[in-house]
Amino acid sequence: MDLESRKYKIVEKLMKVCDEETLYKIEQVINKDKGQHNSISELPEPIQRLLSQSIKDSEKGRVSLHEEVMANIRAKYNLQ
Secondary structure (H helix, E strand, C coil), rough: CHHHHHHHHHHHHHHHCCHHHHHHHHHHHHHHCCCCCCCCCCCCHHHHHHHHHHHHHHHCCCCCCHHHHHHHHHHHHCCC
């Protein structure tokens, strides 16, 4: 079987993948083979979703300054 035929067979199998975990693993293999390192895409899907939501919240101004967060924690837990 020549290289093009092998690629086509792989694509056919890829189109039948139904779960995200398997697709994630395939992406990892492909990205490592290409030498690509996208730190967000290498994270598990739940973490990617949380980061995406955090970015959206930040873009909409739904953020707090570190100093405010720390002051609230200190007050809540009576810390110095």
